[in-house]
Amino acid sequence: xxxxxxxxxxxxxxxxxxxxxxxxxxxxxxxxxxxxxxxxxxxxxxxxxxxxxxxxxxxxxxxxxxxxxxxxxxxxxxxxxxxxxxxxxxxxxxxxxxxxxxxxxxxxxxxxxxxxxxxx
Amino acid sequence: xxxxxxxxxxxxxxxxxxxxxxxxxxxxxxxxxxxxxxxxxxxxxxxxxxxxxxxxxxxxxxxxxxxxxxxxxxxxxxxxxxxxxxxxxxxxxxxxxxxxxxxxxxxxxxxxxxxxxx
Numbered sequence: 001x002x003x004x005x006x007x008x009x010x011x012x013x014x015x016x017x018x019x020x021x022x023x024x025x026x027x028x029x030x031x032x033x034x035x036x037x038x039x040x041x042x043x044x045x046x047x048x049x050x051x052x053x054x055x056x057x058x059x060x061x062x063x064x065x066x067x068x069x070x071x072x073x074x075x076x077x078x079x080x081x082x083x084x085x086x087x088x089x090x091x092x093x094x095x096x097x098x099x100x101x102x103x104x105x106x107x108x109x110x111x112x113x114x115x116x117x118x119x120x
Numbered sequence: 121x122x123x124x125x126x127x128x129x130x131x132x133x134x135x136x137x138x139x140x141x142x143x144x145x146x147x148x149x150x151x152x153x154x155x156x157x158x159x160x161x162x163x164x165x166x167x168x169x170x171x172x173x174x175x176x177x178x179x180x181x182x183x184x185x186x187x188x189x190x191x192x193x194x195x196x197x198x199x200x201x202x203x204x205x206x207x208x209x210x211x212x213x214x215x216x217x218x219x220x221x222x223x224x225x226x227x228x229x230x231x232x233x234x235x236x237x238x
Contacts, residue, residue: 009163033225042124043211043228056225091165108155109226111165 004112018080025094038088126229143212153215154195160208
């Protein structure tokens with residue numbers, strides 16, 4: 001099966017511009033996540049979709065970030081306007097439905113290759 | 121607050137030797153899961169191994185094993201018989217079972233860069 005795909009792989013934009021990142025999860029995965037790694041720091045959770053609904057967006061840094069998942073398939077993450085501190089690698093991940101109350105291995109997160117965003 | 125700590129920013133190991141990558145965690149939730157991911161230079165994040173907080177035995181997956189010491193809150197990854205292809209960044213992560221059931225929100229450590237030398 002095809003894995004999680006992200007586009008673009010790299011993006012270089014100027015401060016104040018807009019960038020849209022796209023993620024195509026593994027087919028059939030209801031759960032879709034966005035994570036971000038700023039250089040040298042840990043990977044941090046941004047938000048979680050279950051199908052088309054935002055389950056948890058507690059990690060979104062501010063209102064310059066907008067994530068959508070129309071139809072419960074692919075997702076986009078828009079940064080508008082971009083700031084220097086937004087530079088980093090943005091990862092998308094997907095998983096099958098989670099068994100409530102269980103934390104078994106049948107739903108590990110499958111990550112994409114990430115989008116490296118550089119804001120200059 | 122929940123936290124993952126990886127104290128080794130970088131490690132070297134000779135090919136064919138075993139190496140242990142350290143991971144400690146902090147959580148007040150009795151139910152949680154621990155993961156290790158590998159990130160080679162190509163960028164993708166590859167799931168390696170999982171340990172549940174109630175699992176009685178240490179997890180193993182091929183050359184990977186997880187040394188789970190619950191009382192010490194550590195979940196070290198052991199790679200046996202290192203290969204050149206094992207050179208990568210390794211991330212330890214924790215998933216919590218929040219109120220109402222399992223979530224898939226992962227908390228990551230800062231990672232350990234492993235270099236396998238021939």
